[in-house]
Amino acid sequence: MSKTLSLKAPTKGSTIGSAVMFLIALLFTAPFLVLIMTTFKDEDHVFDPFYLPDFTRFDNYRIVFASPTFFKALMNTVLICSCTLIIAVIVSSMAGYVVSRSKERFFKGMYFIFVFALIIPAQTNMVVFYKMGTSLHMMNTIPFLILIYLSGNVAYTSLIYAGFTKSIPIQLEEAAAIDGCGKLSTFIRIVFPLLMPATATVFVVEIFWYWNDFQGPLIYLSNGKVPTLMLEIYNFRSYVGTLSYSVTSWGPVSAICVVSTIPILLFYLFTQKYLLKGLTVGAVKG
Incomplete structure (x- = not known):
């Protein structure tokens, strides 16, 4: 008995839907495309929409890489993101595991404390953090x-791990306990490897916050000795002005924005497949 495969022709509704989605995607990507094209224009044609960019012109990027503080700002940002993510993963994974597995009232209450912490605006703590940093002489330091x-994001990441831990069969931990594994050994050898999708989700979600944060470094790294990429972009126009360029040199400013975006964009492209999985699997059970 022969079987024939029939392909459905696209309906009018699906065609319109695809067109709308394309226009929305174009709307969101257009500013970044304009930014890239601006980096290949000279200053006289930056705002000319009909002037074609010269993609062999890298003068604006040379100005960025010639900045005496750009690479220092880049390394500081990488250091801050790396240390914060590593500590957040260690602390949050353990906290989420304990909250989701423990039957004690204290740890059950911790879950609601984490939820409550999410609704507190970060701006309400700025004065407290500033006074604390001044009292401890930790202002203008990376550790602070x-x-x-960590204080602002551990609650959120702990909830991600707690939700994901509920989808892991508890029988695996019971079998490990029978084999003589303690709680810590069971977590490190059995549970944590199964939390890799959640860890990838934490990395993807949190690194965007740390990498793009401008308000935190502006307040707590205000002396200019410990620059980050966002502070470097903020101060870059002044640096360009000292090079006898126009104060409104949008070509070099656009170039530093593009260069600062490339690392985080590449990171997202390589890890995006884990983002949806990590956010949804933990919601299947519990």
């Missing part, structure tokens, strides 16, 4: 900024 990031 890392601690502030």
Whole structure:
């Protein structure tokens, strides 16, 4: 008995839907495309929409890489993101595991404390953090900024791990206990490897916050000795002005924005497949 395969022709509704989705995608990507094209224009044609960019012209990028503080700002940002993510993963994974598995009232209450912490605006803590940093003589230091990031995001990442842990069969931990594994050994050897999708989700979600944060470094790294990429972009126009360029040199400013975006964009492209999986699997059970 022969079987024939029939392909459905696209309906009018699906065609319109695809067109609308394409227009929405174009709407969101257009500013970044304009930004890239601006980096290949000279200053006289930056705002000319009909002037074609010269993609062999890298003068604006040379100005960025010639900046004496750009690479320092890049390394500081990478250091802050790396240390904060590593500590957040260690602390949040353990906290989420205990909250989701423990039957004690204290740890059950911790879950609601984490939820309550999410509704507190970060701006309400700025004065407290500033006074604390001044009292401890930790202002304008990377460790203090890392601690502030952790205090604001550990609750959220712990909830991600708690939700994901509920989808892991508890029988695996019971079997490990029968084999003589303690709680910590069971977590490290059995549970944590199964939390890799959640860890990838934490990395993807949190690194965007740390990488793009401008308010935190502006307040807590205000002396200019510990620059980050966002502070470098903020101060870059002044640097360009000292090079006898126009104060409104949008070509070099656009170039530093593009260069600062490339690392985080590449990171997202390589890890995006884990983002949806990590956010949804934990919601299947519990």
